[in-house]
Structures are given as structure tokens and as C-alpha cells.
Amino acid sequence: MNFTLLAKPILVLILSCTITICFIFLQSNPNPNINPKSSSLVNNTNYTMAARSFILWLHGLGDSGPANEPIKSLFTSPQFKNTKWSFPSAPSSPVTCNYGHVMPSWFDLLEIPVTAHSPRDESSVLKAVQKVHSMIDKELAAGTDPSNVFVCGFSQGGALTLASVLLYPKTLGGGAIFSGWVPLNSSFIERMTPEAKKTPILWSHGIVDKTVLFEAGQAGPPFLEQAGMSCEFKAYPGLGHSISNEELRYLESWIKPRMKSSS
Structure with a gap:
């Protein structure tokens, strides 16, 4: 072979x-x-990853944090996929307008209905503000950018939201007040930092509110204008002292464009 x-x-x-x-x-x-x-x-597919964000929700007088947790189920947009929600409960304490009875309350409330000229217990408000600031500081230490922090609140929680955002030293993503009021006098404007004045504000109020009168809500934008801040005010005809799905849907659309994406 x-x-x-x-x-x-x-x-x-x-x-x-x-x-x-x-x-x-x-x-x-x-x-x-x-x-x-x-x-x-x-x-790294063709989408922008949502950055970590934080929404702090402050409930109203006599309520609790867990009772408000269903709110987050309405926020279904992809932008909220990486959002941490917090629903703290106020401590129980005697409330003057409730004849001294003990109930969950962020600060003492002197009279109901709340009007544009109701007396304020500002020292009590400031103690509550410190607690809210501690919650925000803890979240920032965990890595959340201040521009992705949103504080929202209803009624007494709305009033606390306003005070907390105004007195926080950094610019936050936004503050949303529902059926709230201004719990501080105009002298506190001098304590606001230039950065705090850049935080956008959304204010929603029912026109037929009998607990926190509509006039109390209407006093908000002029106060903020005096402080050099912008405020979007939305009035809801036929709405009493409650928060509606319509308000929450608008809140979702208001927050979305203000959320920052990760780089």
C-alpha cells in the first residue's frame, strides 16, 4: 500500500x-x-436603569403609617421600580383640640377646624421636623440622592411635610401637601437655605374640606411665594377632608419627571 x-x-x-x-x-x-x-x-440593554428613590408618606391626625401603605400600589410606572417607600406612624400624645385625649399625632393641634389664622404650636412642630429630618438623613446615608427624595403628607402630615421640606438644608426632589396648612409663621423663612427654596412643592386641597378649611390651603402659595419658592396648587371641587385617587394619580405624574435616572 x-x-x-x-x-x-x-x-x-x-x-x-x-x-x-x-x-x-x-x-x-x-x-x-x-x-x-x-x-x-x-x-445593559436599551433602557435607563431607575436610580434609587425614596418616598416618605406622613399620615394625618389619629391615623397610622401601615393604614396608608396601599397608596404605593397605585404607583405602577416603571420609574417607581427602585423606589423605597416609608410609612412611619406618629407617636401617641395628648392633643389639645381633642380635649387632651391621647392619639397618634405628629405635633399638638390647638383647634379644629383649621383655618388660615389658627394658632400654632411651633415648638411642637419643630420637634416633629427633627424626626422627619432624621429619616431623610438616614436614607441619604444609604445612598439615595437628595433629588430623589420626596416627602408627602395628608392633613397634619401635610403640614409637617411643608415644615420639614422648608427647613431641610438641601434641595429635595419635591414636597407634596394634601389638605394641609402652613404650621409656621413667616419668620421661619429667614431660616431657610437657598437650597431648600429650590425644592418644588405640590399642594392639593378639597374645596369643601370642613376639617382643614380650603382657606387654610389657599394661604400656602402666598407664603411660599414670600419665601421665593414655586408651588403648584390644585383645587378639587366636591372633595372634603380626604385624599382621592385622582390626587394620587396626579402625584405619580408629578413625581415621575422629577426622578433622576442612574448614570
Whole structure:
């Protein structure tokens, strides 16, 4: 047998098989230096990752944080996928307008209904503000950017939201007040930092509110204008002292464009 004649076709066969195996391997893994399971090219698809954000919700007099947690289920937009919600409960304490009875309250409330000229217990408000600031500080220490922090509140919680945002030294993503009032006098404007004055404010109020009168809500924008701040005020005809789904849907649309994406 002539082995010289056989060597050439065998060599061609081996070379052909080698090329085929290499082609299959490259097709399955075009870049052998990249692990497809850990590749940033796989994870970075065509969307912008939502940055960490924080929404703090402050309830009204006599209420509790857990009772308000269903609110977050209405915020279904993708922007809220990486949002941390917090629904703290106010401590129980005697409330003057409730004849000294003990109930969950952020600060003492001297009279109901609340009007544009109701007396204020400002020292009590400032103690509550310190607690809210501690909650915000804790979240910032966890890595949330101040521009992605939103403080929202209803009734007494709305009044506390306003005071907390105005007196916080940094610019926050926004403050949203529902059926609230101004719990501080105009002298506190001097204590506001230039950064705090840049925080946007949304104010919503029912026109037929009999607990916190509509006039108390209407006093908000002029107060903020005096402080050099902008405020979007929305009046809801037929709405009493409660928060509606319409208000919450608008809150979602108001927060979304103010949320910052991760870089």
C-alpha cells in the first residue's frame, strides 16, 4: 500500500474538521474573552436603569403609617421600580383640640377646624421636623440622592411635610401637601437655605374640606411665594377632608419627571 498517497487526503480531512470545530465554537461564543453570563453588554440593554428613590408618606391626625401603605400600589410606572417607600406612624400624645385625649399625632393641634389664622404650636412642630429630618438623613446615608427624595403628607402630615421640606438644608426632589396648612409663621423663612427654596412643592386641597378649611390651603402659595419658592396648587371641587385617587394619580405624574435616572 502506498502510504504517501493516503497522507494527503487524511491531512485535508483533519484540516477540514479543525476549521469546522473552530467555526462552531466562535458562533456560540464570538468573543472567547467575554463571559456571556457576566458581560455588561448583556445586562445593559436599551433602557435607563431607575436610580434609587425614596418616598416618605406622613399620615394625618389619629391615623397610622401601615393604614396608608396601599397608596404605593397605585404607583405602577416603571420609574417607581427602585423606589423605597416609608410609612412611619406618629407617636401617641395628648392633643389639645381633642380635649387632651391621647392619639397618634405628629405635633399638638390647638383647634379644629383649621383655618388660615389658627394658632400654632411651633415648638411642637419643630420637634416633629427633627424626626422627619432624621429619616431623610438616614436614607441619604444609604445612598439615595437628595433629588430623589420626596416627602408627602395628608392633613397634619401635610403640614409637617411643608415644615420639614422648608427647613431641610438641601434641595429635595419635591414636597407634596394634601389638605394641609402652613404650621409656621413667616419668620421661619429667614431660616431657610437657598437650597431648600429650590425644592418644588405640590399642594392639593378639597374645596369643601370642613376639617382643614380650603382657606387654610389657599394661604400656602402666598407664603411660599414670600419665601421665593414655586408651588403648584390644585383645587378639587366636591372633595372634603380626604385624599382621592385622582390626587394620587396626579402625584405619580408629578413625581415621575422629577426622578433622576442612574448614570
